[in-house]
Amino acid sequence: MSEIEEEAFKIIQSKPEGVLQSELWKVLDIDSRKCSRIVKKLTDSEQIERIEYKSDGVKTYLLKARKRAVNPSLLLAGGELLPCIGCEEECTVEECPYLMDWMYQLAIEEFSEG
Incomplete structure (x- = not known):
């Protein structure tokens, strides 16, 4: 996992209620396209879930860290x-x-x- 992906995951993980994707890219100080690629990698690796969400009538996504099973x-x-x-x-x-x-x-x- 790249440094920016780790940082994104830590931000998402730190908010149990979830983080809006439209806010994540601003917090990470990256463009929305790069944020989308990072989110895709995190969802593909099943580290986070991406839930459709409307914020002020605009469609975005709520990102939540998946709970991992305890060994x-x-x-x-x-x-x-x-x-x-x-x-x-x-x-x-x-x-x-x-x-x-x-x-x-x-x-x-x-x-x-x-």
Whole structure:
């Protein structure tokens, strides 16, 4: 991905409600044709979705980043699922003993593999 494509993707990703394509090219300080080519590459690679949108009676597109599926292996350590999933405890990340134990197990696994 080129630098300008990465920048466009980051802008789109930073706005969960979406970014209008007619605004994106202005923010990137590029012409609308170049912006269209960048948007096409991002939609073809399924990183964003492009939704038809009318703004002040003018047709444009709303661009939204697609949510990627989480790699399940990132939620496991020592065969144990990330303890925060489904947890109902009232704690903070810095003080959660379940999370600390899980992270310790993850560190052991990484050290053992290295």
